[in-house]
Amino acid sequence: MINFILRRLAAIFLVLLIVSALVFFLMNAVPGGPFSLGERGYTPDALANLERKYGLDKPVWERYLNFLTSALQLDFGSSFSVVGNPPVTTVIARTWPVTLHVGLYTIIVAFGFGFILGLIAAYYRNSIIDNIVTLFATAGTTVPNFIVATWLLLIFGYQIGWGQPNKWIIPPVLGAGNAILSWDYFLPVITYALLPMGLVARYTRASVAEALNADYVRTARAKGLGERGIMLRHVLRNALIPMITVLLPQIPNLLTGSLFIEVAYGINGLGKFFVTSITNKDYPMIMGLVLLIAFFWSLTYLLTDVLYVVIDPRIRVGGRGGAI
Amino acid sequence: MNGAITLRQPVERRKQRTLLGDAIRRFRRNALAMIGLLILFFLFFLALFADVIAPFPPDRADFGAVRVLPFTHPTYPLGTDAVGRDYLSRLIYGARTSMTVGLLVPLIGFSVGITLGALAGYLGGMVDFVVQRLVEIFTAVPPLLIALFLLSVTGSGLFNIIFVLSLTAWIEPTRLTRAQFLTVREKEFITSARALGATDGRLILTHVLPNILTPLLVAFTFAVPQAIFAEAGLSFLGLGITEPTASWGKMVGNSVGSTIRVFYHLALFPTILVALTMLGFSFVGDGLQEALDPTRSR
Numbered sequence: 001m002i003n004f005i006l007r008r009l010a011a012i013f014l015v016l017l018i019v020s021a022l023v024f025f026l027m028n029a030v031p032g033g034p035f036s037l038g039e040r041g042y043t044p045d046a047l048a049n050l051e052r053k054y055g056l057d058k059p060v061w062e063r064y065l066n067f068l069t070s071a072l073q074l075d076f077g078s079s080f081s082v083v084g085n086p087p088v089t090t091v092i093a094r095t096w097p098v099t100l101h102v103g104l105y106t107i108i109v110a111f112g113f114g115f116i117l118g119l120i121a122a123y124y125r126n127s128i129i130d131n132i133v134t135l136f137a138t139a140g141t142t143v144p145n146f147i148v149a150t151w152l153l154l155i156f157g158y159q160i161g162w163g164q165p166n167k168w169i170i171p172p173v174l175g176a177g178n179a180i181l182s183w184d185y186f187l188p189v190i191t192y193a194l195l196p197m198g199l200v201a202r203y204t205r206a207s208v209a210e211a212l213n214a215d216y217v218r219t220a221r222a223k224g225l226g227e228r229g230i231m232l233r234h235v236l237r238n239a240l241i242p243m244i245t246v247l248l249p250q251i252p253n254l255l256t257g258s259l260f261i262e263v264a265y266g267i268n269g270l271g272k273f274f275v276t277s278i279t280n281k282d283y284p285m286i287m288g289l290v291l292l293i294a295f296f297w298s299l300t301y302l303l304t305d306v307l308y309v310v311i312d313p314r315i316r317v318g319g320r321g322g323a324i
Numbered sequence: 325m326n327g328a329i330t331l332r333q334p335v336e337r338r339k340q341r342t343l344l345g346d347a348i349r350r351f352r353r354n355a356l357a358m359i360g361l362l363i364l365f366f367l368f369f370l371a372l373f374a375d376v377i378a379p380f381p382p383d384r385a386d387f388g389a390v391r392v393l394p395f396t397h398p399t400y401p402l403g404t405d406a407v408g409r410d411y412l413s414r415l416i417y418g419a420r421t422s423m424t425v426g427l428l429v430p431l432i433g434f435s436v437g438i439t440l441g442a443l444a445g446y447l448g449g450m451v452d453f454v455v456q457r458l459v460e461i462f463t464a465v466p467p468l469l470i471a472l473f474l475l476s477v478t479g480s481g482l483f484n485i486i487f488v489l490s491l492t493a494w495i496e497p498t499r500l501t502r503a504q505f506l507t508v509r510e511k512e513f514i515t516s517a518r519a520l521g522a523t524d525g526r527l528i529l530t531h532v533l534p535n536i537l538t539p540l541l542v543a544f545t546f547a548v549p550q551a552i553f554a555e556a557g558l559s560f561l562g563l564g565i566t567e568p569t570a571s572w573g574k575m576v577g578n579s580v581g582s583t584i585r586v587f588y589h590l591a592l593f594p595t596i597l598v599a600l601t602m603l604g605f606s607f608v609g610d611g612l613q614e615a616l617d618p619t620r621s622r
Contacts, residue, residue, distance in 0.1 A: 011460075022461075144556065290473065
């Protein structure tokens, strides 16, 4: 097992290396660097100076090697476009907390409500309640979240007048600024949670319904066990296995946030920052953010495979390529 | 025991049923799927005949009637946008943009993906190894972020969107085809066909592919709304379709701002269309999946 994880971590490292190379060379293949954008009106001399300052005058491969050596020491360079040129890691440390907050509340809402909805749907399967939950879950997973965001903005943000455009939607209740738990989070979290909530509800329904029909449940019933005992000890326990393997891995990628949610609600988090970095051609920032996201996604995959093996002993860690 | 045994013909002649006929019957019994199909017909109709239905060209600006509210102006029933373009016409032409992206991207993706997946799954060995690693690298970053990043390299526009989205659209079909090939490859009918002297190409085209068509078809119906979503999303962020081409996502993105309080129609109509499109495709996809694979229970 440890061997398997180590091998996968090495693979992640390799993938990150390739991703970084691809992104770096593609980025630098574009005509027009970060300083020739728009009408900044630099004279050729000033431009050359600027490029020398940021090391852009050196050949691409040399810059890439420089980047790699410092990236290995967790130094991803300094931002080009953020005022004061702070190091990439500082900027990420500054913008990530908001995203993390939204992500964390989303996870709680999505998993909590999704689980309850799925459970109810499975227990009353093929009834009207089941149909409503399933339809809700389907809608939640198919309607894009920027569409839902726009609707919520139209209704609550603008018509009822809870907020101002391009600002946090609802004024923070617990003091000014980034309160830990404020009504600010209400609309973004609701919007962001719809998709994972739909997923959780669907998977819970499917696996609980399957467990309810299983032979061991019939046996438990025949034995005369109470409904509650059956649900808790037999159904839920077994239904949890497929759920955990599918749903837990969603967590890392919820934590890196959503571009659409952040742009739509004007949240200054990682996702919105990624979009502005791309429009500003802020090379070091793009690099840092892409690598961060790639790392979290790879972690998601690794977590999925590890959970499979840990939870279901029938699956063995196989040869090359990992479990399953 | 009187020796004479009369074999009786079956009394009722059972109507011959084909696999496809069964699937169609199951599909038609599914109310949601039929609703989805209706929505899709409507959208395809809009996209195909946009020039005929739309009262105005999508880029015709009437500066005398800027930001007309819907249901107030006789010439512009759904109002106009910030430069006085008829919103109804732009919504209709938006269907064309969505459908173009939504069909072309999966078509390109599946052509490449099925080829790669078939080669990897059938040949195995070195080819499989290379394809697998390629898939791994491309899945390290979410496809939308890849598209976003690549758009910053290539620039915006309809053609670039299709190109950029196609670059990640091959991954799912590749994985699917490969997995299907791996399971079908071991079946007896393949062994027997090979024993009869079928060549590799013949095996792939006439024996394996028809047997994996069903999951591929279902995957395709889900790939279309994904492409539509990606286009709308990127345009919403301001990185996708460029003016003056009409795109629902762009219309939503442009509308979200301080003026939305009054000019609600700019946001409302395109969002309804995007949501309808996504729901339509997903209903049809779910319906297809259930119809084609009766063993699956929801």
